[in-house]
Structure formats: C-alpha cells, structure tokens
Amino acid sequence: MKNKLLALRDVALLRLEQLDLEAWRVEYLGKKGELATVLRGMATLSAEERPVIGLVANEVRADLEEAFVARKAELDSRQAALREQAETIDVTLAGRTPYLGAEHPLRKVIRRIEDIFIGFGFTVEDGPEVELDRYNFEALNLPKDHPARDMQDTFYLTEEILLRTHTSPVQARTLERRCPETPIRIVVPGRVYRRDDDDATHSHAFMQIEALVVDHGIRMSDLKGILLQFARDLFGADQEIRLRPSFFPFTEPSAEMDIRCIYCHGDGCSTCKHTGWIEILGCGMVHPHVLEAGGYDTSSLTGFAIGMGVERIAMLSYQVEDIRQFYLNDVRLLEQFATLTR
C-alpha cells in the first residue's frame, strides 16, 4: 500500500504540468480522486499497519497540495503577465493634463506684498477709485493749486470728483473713520490713474500699494526696520536698503528707498544705471497736516507711510521691459506665471 501511495504521488507530480490544473485536482485530490480511492483501501489494513500507512498518506496528500498551490501560483502569474503584456501602453505619451490656470503677475505681486504686511500685523484696506478731490488731495496736504499737484496729472470726472492718482486717499479715509483709535496698521492695494500717455514705462492706469502706521511713539527708525524686513522678505534675506531724502506733500521727513540691485548685487549694470541701487518706493513720516485732517493729535501721535508701484516691482522681479505687457494680457505671457509658486 505504501508503494502504491508513493507511486501515485510520482505519477501525479509528473502529470501536473500536462493536465489542466482543475482536472488534475479532481483526478488526484478530489473526493473521488485517486488518493481518496487508495485511502478507501485503508480499512483493510491491520491495526499496526494503519498508522504507518496513514502517515505516508498524509505526507503524500501534503506534497500534492503543495504542488497544486505552487502550480496554481505559477499559472496565475503567467496569466497576469500575459494580461499585462496585452495591456502595455506607451508611458512616454503625455498625460491628459487639465488646463493650467495662472494668477496675473500684478495680482501675484499684490498678494505677496499683502501677505508680508499681514505678517507684520497689518490689515488690508480698500477704497474707492472714483474719489473726491478732498480725499485725494486736500486731506493729504495738497491744497488746490499746490504745485505738487503737477506731479500727478489727474483725470477729472467733475470739478470735485476724480480718479484717484494714488492709493493715499485710503489713508485719509481710514484716519477719518477710525479716529481716535490706535494703532492704525493698514496696507492698501489698488488701482490708480494718471493722465499720462501710455509708453514702455508709463500707463494711464496702474497699481499701487500703500502702507500706513499711526500710533504713539512711531519713529522713522521703525519705518526703516519695516522696510528692511519687507525688502528681505520680497527680494532675499541678505537684501540691503538705503533711504534717500525726498519729497511728498503728505510725509515729512520723506524718503525714497533703494534696494541693492538684484541683478548685479551692487557692481553696476544697465538696470540700475550703474549705481548699484534700484529705487523701489517712496515713504516718510506722516505729515502732521494729514494726521490733523484725520482728527488725530499730532503732539502725541506719529506715523509713517509707504507707497510703491506694483508694476515697477513686477517689472523688476520678472524682467518685463514694457509696462503695457501687463495690460495686453497675451495668454502666452500670462501662462508662464502658472509655474511660479510664489
């Protein structure tokens, strides 16, 4: 009997690769299969023989089952391989890319600058573009016929209503609305208008960002501190700045801020006209007349204001040569900004 079992195993293993796997299983391991048939003969065995043969029989069954599993795995994997081969694609073909949108570069710059000032604790304020002469000029220490009004040729809609020439009227409005509240820390992005013919560096409409701080004990050194941090956030951690005296009717003292040229790092190039510095923005301590117009007490309160042109920063940052590019909205140019995370 033992020999019979062993012979059965050898034949079965031999035929494993010849038969269909399921047919093989039925033939050898099935309830009516050969192994079962042999085992049915166990009943004729003696009590001494029975456990010995049982052991052999279990061994044979285990071997066959093992062989079955191995064979099945082999066949499965062969089949999978065939299927995958049939399903093979050219992975070098481009994917189905969804359309990629992009933020407009001017909006990108505005958001970046807003975020820097939000980080400093400033809130973002808006104001009307169609403004009253009073807020655009008079409250900002620019009375009628002030020669400095010439600096800003204005689009008037009526004698008293105009398109704002800067974002500074939002300073005047905020002071008037929030007086006597302190501290004031606002940043104001927005569109402004000047009666300039459009050319590579001028646009009749452009964007400004303005920042204003009013509080007890605000110093010009605080202005410099904020500007330094701002310049480093925007242009890099080792950015240097310098302040030069300047004039704005609504600040006193006033300054222009230059940054170290971001292209030549100070060695001199055509962008910085070989000075190593690039003018970025105007700023200064809020003129007492502006604070007074807002109702604030100038003996105990001071403040500073910062104003910059968004296009100028965008032109510098992205090396755009012509301001009109921003308003032509050629999608071939705009699409390039999809690739910029900041």
Next chain:
Amino acid sequence: MKITWNWLSQYVDLQGLTPEQVAEDLTNAGIPVEYLAPVATGIENVVVGHVKSANQHPNADRLRVCTVAVGAAEDLTIVCGAANVAAGQRVPVALAGARLPQGPIGKSTLRGVASEGMICSASELGLDVRLLPKDQTTGIFVLPADAPVGESIVEYLELSDMVMELELTPNRSDCLSLRGVAYEVAALYSRKVSMQAPQLRTPPQAERPLKVEIATDRCMAYAGQVVSGLSLRPAPLWMQMRLLAVGVRPINNIVDITNYVMFEWGQPLHAFDYDAIAGGHIIVRDAQREEALVTLDGQARALEPAMTVIADPEKALGLAGVMGGESSEVTANTRAVVIESALFDPLQTRRTGKRLQLRSEAGMRFEKGIDPAATLPALARAVELLCAYGGGAIASGPRLAGAALADANTRHDAVRQVAVRADRATAVLGFTVDIEQILSVCERLQFAAREENGTVLVDVPSRRPDIRIEEDLIEEIARLIGYDHIPATMIAGSLTAGGLSNEQQLTRVATDHLIALGMQQVVTYSFVTPAVAERTRLQPDDELRRMIPLLHPLSEERSVLRTMMLPSLLEVAEYNVNRRQLDLRLFEIGTVYLPESLPLQKQPTERRVIAGLLIGQAQAPSPLSESRSIDFFDVKGMVESLLKRIGVDAAAQYTRSMAPFLHGGQAADITAAGSPIGVIGKLRQEVCANFGIDLTDAFYFELSVEALLPLIRERLHVVELPRFPGTLRDLALVVNRALPVSELLTAVRSVAGPLLDDVRVFDVYTGEHVGIEEKSVALRLSFRSRERTLTDEDLQKPIAAVLDAVTIAYGASLRG
C-alpha cells in the same frame, strides 16, 4: 535744472571736491543728480586759430584754401568748405592728429591741395546746435575776435566743464538757482557761500524818467531801472557757453544777461525797450476784458481779467511773469531798456501759463515762488552786467513798488522763525539728536539759530520757503546727518492681528479656485469706449449705458468708465484670437462703475464682479481623447463648483436670461436666496463679431461679489455620518421636452418626505423610444433614515407620492 561745475565754483568753494563726489552727495541729500557729463568730450588738439587769408581753391568752386595761424612757428594751410570762412576770423582748428567727438583728424589732400588740419563747426565740437543761432551752425564756428590764438579750444570754451542736471522735487525751488545749489553744497561740506549781492545804484542825475506802480494784488513787488547807451551784440562767449551748457539759447547780450542772472539768483528778469513805454510809466494791473496783446512769439493773445499785465498808461506791454509783448521787445535799434525784477503771484502765473500753453524757465520759477531777497540783488546784478557787456550806463534810479520790497534796503534776508525741539527730533527720527547737533546743522545751512530751554529757535531765510514747521527742520537735520544714520528698529506698541476682510478673502478663494479650474486671470483697464454699448447690444434704456465720461480723455477708445466686464474680456479675447490663441479661459475680478445719475453728482457705486470668458476646446488637446468644444454645461459646472467652493449655501436658481448680449436659448440669470447674483450663457454671435471674434463660440459668466457676500456661510457644522445604509430607487419619467429639469427636481423634493436624502438626474434621453415632444429623465432617489435600515415597505409611500405628484403636475409617466 542744469548747472555747471565751473559756474557753481564761482559761488562756493569746491576745493578738493570732484563733480562725481558732489553729485553722489547731493543725490544722497535729496537733490538727485540725474546726469553728469562734460560739455563736450573727445576733443584733443583743437586750438584757436586766426584765418590770415582765405583764397579760392584752384580746382573746386566750393572750397577755400586758408592760411591759418595757430600759435606755432609755421602757419597751416587748411582747405575749408564752409561758406562763412573769411580772412581775419578766429576759428577752432583741429590740428593734424586731433581728436573730435566723431573721430580723429589726419592730414588730407583735397582736390590736389594738402590740408594740414580742419576748421571746425559747432556740431563737430559736440555742441548742442539746436540752441545756437543759425549763422553759427550753418558753417564753421566763428569765435570772438579776442580769442587767444593757439589756446586749446577745450580751455577756451570750457568744454571740459561738467554739466550736472538736478532732478528737483517740487519743494526745492530754491535750487532753481546757482545760489540755492551753492547753499546746498556749502551745507553738505560745511563751507561758505561767497556770493556778493551788488548794491543798487542811483546815478547823479536820472536821464530817463521811470515810474512804477502796482495796481493789482497779484504782484507783490516790482523793481525797475533804466539802462541806456546799450548796443545790441552777442553776449561774451563764456556767458553764451554757460547758457548753452544749461540748455538756454544764447540770443543777444541783453537777453542773455537777463537769463544768466536768472540762473544765478533764481529771479526771472525782463527787459523792455524803454522807448516803447509811454511816459516811462509802468503799471502792473489786471488785464481788461477783451484787451489784446501780441506776445514776443508773434501771437495775438486775447487777455482776460484773470491775467496780470505789465502796461504803460496806454497799452499792455507784456504778460506778467509769462511772456513779454512784441511792441516793447528789445531790437537792434534798442538803446535803452527797463530791467524788470518782480514778484508775481505764483497761482496767476501758473494759470495764465497753462491757459496760453506757455511754459518757460521764468514761468516755472514764478510758479514755484521766488525768494524776495533775490529781487533787488538780481536787478543790481543785471544792471552791472549790462554796463559791463552792453556798453550801458545807469539812466534812472531804481524804482521800487510793492509791500515785499518796502524795507528791502534794510532787511536783505527776510526770515521766518521755526522752533525745533531736540527731544521731538529724537522721537521722530529714532536716534538721539542733541542741541549741539541741531545748532551745527543750522550753521551748515547758514541759518541763524539759538537755544532756549531745549528748543532751538531757527531763523529760516526766505531762500528756503519749504521750511515752515518743526518736521521740516527735523528733515533737514536727518538729511544733513545722513539718512544712513537712522537705525532699523521694530515698531513698539500692542500686537495686532493682520488679515483680510471677508470680501478680500472671498476674492482670493475665488481667484484660486478659478485658476485651479484652468482659468487664466487677466487685468484690464477700466476705461472703455462708449461704443461698447452698441457692440454689446444694450437696449436704449439700459442702465448700463450710463457710463461716466472723463472730462479730458486721452482717446475716444478710453473715454468712459466701464459698467460691465464683458467688453474688457472680449477685448482681451480679440487680442489673443488675433494671435492664433484659440483656447481661452479668461477671468478677472474687476470693478465696474455705476453712477446714480449723469452728469455725475456724487461718487458712483463701485461694484466688484467675477467675470469669465471661455472659448475653444473643453479639454487641453491630447492624442488620447477626442476633442470637444466647450459648451454651456462646462461653464455652468465651473460656476456651480465656484459657488460651492466659496460657500454659497443657498441653491442657485438658473432661469432663462434676456441679457441682450447672450444667446436666446443658452443663457441663464442666476439667483440665490431670492436675489440675483449673476448671469451665464453663450455670447451672441453678433456680439462676438462686433469684437472681431468670428469663428468660434464664446461663453461668458459674471457673478457679483457684493451679492455673493451675504450668502456665504461663516461656519461649518460637520454633518454626522449615517450609521445605516441608504436605499436607491431609480425612476425614468417621460415628460414634456420643454419642462426644466430643475422644476421636476423641486417637485420631487417637496413631496418625497423626510426619508429622501438626495435626488439627482443621471440621464436625459430624447429619441425614438419616446415621443417627439417628450424626453425621459432618469432620476436616482436616495432614501435614508438616521434610525434604522429602510425596508421596501418604507419606500412605497414616498415613491407613490412622487409619482402622483409628477403625474398630476407634469403629466409624467413611468418609462416602460
């Protein structure tokens, strides 16, 4: 404002300084030097020559063969082609081996005669010929007869003098004179200004009577003096060269002297032909209505009472501070002049200049304000120069009128006292400023100052009208100590949380979402042409036609403020379509300007609008998928996704739109919670064509930010997830084709009872299996209970209710 280095050095000690250094320091002190360069460069070996003879060239009609002495042992033979060359002239001669701005000069042979150099024209020397008189530019540059033969032309014409152009801020009108710049440079380097103010002189006997009178409040001071015995000729060459260098055209000795003194002192002067002034009587008065004057430029001007004129008892002689009159112009026959040095009202000068579109160096100075302390010295200086270079003699005493000159002879420099506190300066600047430093700054500025109880009282001279309050002096202190001295500190005071308003936040989220959906943000101008009303087919009574006009537009194309975003986006689309960019997904969150009425009475409402324009393919092209044009539902899907993303809770309703620019069958007004929030649809072909977009379908949507804001959820309460499974039932309902699916859904929701969790359309079928007027709408209803698993029995009632309702309301039947 241009100056030259040599000219400046006449008034302030520049020893040991270089123009480059001074330019840099001025820039850092708030007087930016925009330009610094020699009068002319690249000139070597050019000397003053004396033309001894000029004879006809034997072989060429147009050439002359000249013998020229150049201070060397041998005279040179030079062939010259200029028509104006003549024996006896002094001329610039480029020697063999000389260098001119255009290049080197060698020996050459011209038509058989060897030329040992070249006689130069003004342009060959690099001079600005636009400012030179014609006879000096058409041929060679003829020098005065006393020009020293053999002297280097660079020395003689001061061509190596450095020209500096200052870009002055409007407050620094004091630097519109060499005097002002001299004080500024003196302050930078703690030097003294050496500028003598000549005294006005009265001749022993006045040969020519002169009377001046002010009969208007628009003239604060008027001083005049007669100089006679003048002969009109060119001004000395050095004076011409300086005027040329600062951009003023040399004309004759009298005019040049008035200009020269204006640059020196900042006080504009005018010379009248004395003989043209009736009775030697000058009256400054307002112009009369319909008074006429022919100005120096030959133009007949109609005057208005708002203008101020210089007149004699009979007629107007000139426009005060703006331009003289032709009748009193200095001519070759002029022998005596009245020199006018006056203070005119800046506003009237400005307005008159603007009105007549006359801008001049003089007018610009009057507009910015003149130092009254310069009025009399400037007059005296001009008289002095006319005597020296015009052959003139003083022929009247100085005649003064006006309050500003009342005590002119005693108080030369009117002052304003301004106080500055050391502690205030420290508090404003952020670094310690003490009394000593303030006094030192005042000394550098040559302001008299003294301390009183921690306050410095400063006598600010009238030459610095920009300094009026303490902060102005604090700026002077910071400026002269140097802005570099200001440390960088952090703001003290309470912490504030920065952030965005709800509207700003909404705008940002909407921007990001639309970009994520593949849309390109654009930024367009707010000015449009009024023709957009027609192009977008607005009805005659449409409120959107009320576009605010600019008073002085730059062009018709940009002459009104937009009332809708559509034209702006179409303009961008047209630009791109013309460049073969045919897949466009543009959006802008822009502003429209809606006036209450026109003409404008008050500020308009500025409304922020999210607007999008889509053209082209629904998906980016790929070899893997078939291309399909974008359609209404692509765009609607974007809008729905946007509304969901920004947290609009209320379900938006889409009802057929009558917007004049949209397709009659593919357009919807969008409302939510009962209020209109926007519009969406396909643009009418005609509207696209009006904007030059012919070949393609375009879709447009706009949403009002103002309308969305109140609809936006402020909080999110998470809905507990269901513990029991839901049950689905599909119903295919055959209804009339025209029935909006949204109505069917509303009806289902209203009758299906509390167990209905959701209902959506999963298929809409039209075709052979339903009637021509019908469609089959397949609905998937999802039922769910929070308490238990639902049985078939639970669903019988709601399903029956739904079927009853849609059958009664819409005649719907179940599709078999």
